[in-house]
Amino acid sequence: RILKPEILLVGPYPEWDMVELEKTYHVHKLYEASDTVAFFRNHGGNIRAVATRGELGAPASLIGNLPKLEVVSVYGVGYDAVDLAACREKGIRVTNTPDVLTNDVADLGIAMMLTQSRGMIGAERWVKDGSWAAKGLYPLRRRVWGRKAGVLGLGRIGFEVAKRLRGFDMDIAYSDVTEKSYADGMTYIADPVALAERSDFLFVTLSASAATRHIVSRDVIKALGAEGMLINISRASNIDEDALLDALETGVLGSAALDVFEGEPKLNPRFLALDNVLLQPHHASGTVETRKAMGQLVRNNLAAHFSNAPLLTPVV
Numbered sequence: 001r002i003l004k005p006e007i008l009l010v011g012p013y014p015e016w017d018m019v020e021l022e023k024t025y026h027v028h029k030l031y032e033a034s035d036t037v038a039f040f041r042n043h044g045g046n047i048r049a050v051a052t053r054g055e056l057g058a059p060a061s062l063i064g065n066l067p068k069l070e071v072v073s074v075y076g077v078g079y080d081a082v083d084l085a086a087c088r089e090k091g092i093r094v095t096n097t098p099d100v101l102t103n104d105v106a107d108l109g110i111a112m113m114l115t116q117s118r119g120m121i122g123a124e125r126w127v128k129d130g131s132w133a134a135k136g137l138y139p140l141r142r143r144v145w146g147r148k149a150g151v152l153g154l155g156r157i158g159f160e161v162a163k164r165l166r167g168f169d170m171d172i173a174y175s176d177v178t179e180k181s182y183a184d185g186m187t188y189i190a191d192p193v194a195l196a197e198r199s200d201f202l203f204v205t206l207s208a209s210a211a212t213r214h215i216v217s218r219d220v221i222k223a224l225g226a227e228g229m230l231i232n233i234s235r236a237s238n239i240d241e242d243a244l245l246d247a248l249e250t251g252v253l254g255s256a257a258l259d260v261f262e263g264e265p266k267l268n269p270r271f272l273a274l275d276n277v278l279l280q281p282h283h284a285s286g287t288v289e290t291r292k293a294m295g296q297l298v299r300n301n302l303a304a305h306f307s308n309a310p311l312l313t314p315v316v
């Protein structure tokens with residue numbers, strides 16, 4: 001009898017992934033363990049791989065409980081929640097799922113811009129609650145096409161956002177650590193405050209790290225201004241969330257469209273009281289097509305690892 005390698009799932013995956021994973025591995029589910037101390041005592045020493053999600057990652061506390069851990073496979077492009085230093089030190093490999101989700105994440109960013117600018121959530125309420133018939137025309141909103149957009153982080157996702165914005169005849173600028181050769185027709189502005197200053201819409205599309213923490217600072221938010229909109233499809237840590245809430249509450253910032261939050265899925269209750277925000281449940285990669293491709297890539301990386309083949313999308 002060949003023993004299946006034991007792997008640990010930090011959070012659930014769709015059923016189609018569970019079925020495939022269970023064929024090949026002895027799957028443990030951390031999210032179903034009621035007593036994690038007992039769980040690690042019983043199984044921690046047997047687990048060779050962790051399969052996790054972007055926002056859940058693999059913190060040092062988890063890695064420390066898995067002495068035989070060889071690989072962490074992230075279902076997501078962002079691996080900021082994985083303790084990379086601990087992995088490097090212990091020789092643990094890390095993989096993510098870039099490329100397969102890029103277009104869907106960019107699509108949601110654009111959808112959020114349009115939805116918020118044109119007030120589509122309120123407009124639907126206007127129809128459903130009878131306001132249209134009772135009060136008449138819906139309040140006017142602001143135009144999207146032809147206005148100024150800033151893209152903070154012109155990586156894979158930022159580039160796809162910019163590509164789509166071109167279709168709206170927007171004047172596009174971007175900020176990144178270096179000027180990009182592929183940024184045809186876009187203005188490079190290194191300083192995020194200066195980028196925000198000239199933008200009507202500011203998209204945050206940076207991969208998150210200690211270096212980018214609160215890169216969207218109180219000053220950046222103020223520079224974006226009372227007519228500006230902040231759209232975040234990256235990680236909450238890229239934004240000073242307290243400064244964002246203060247600015248939204250006082251009108252220093254016009255509005256925000258957010259897919260990610262500090263402490264998600266719980267969020268700061270101050271967000272819920274605002275009417276100048278569009279709040280989304282971290283689902284920018286959430287299409288059947290993309291999630292299937294992400295699950296496949298997670299499994300392909302695990303399979304490569306266990307057959308001593310090169311990892312497909314290694315980070316460490």
Ligand code: 8YV
Nearest residue numbers: 053054055075076077078285
């Ligand atoms: C999540 C993400 O992994 O790609 C990322 O970095 O945050 C997402 O794709 C996804 O929501 C699954 O949990």
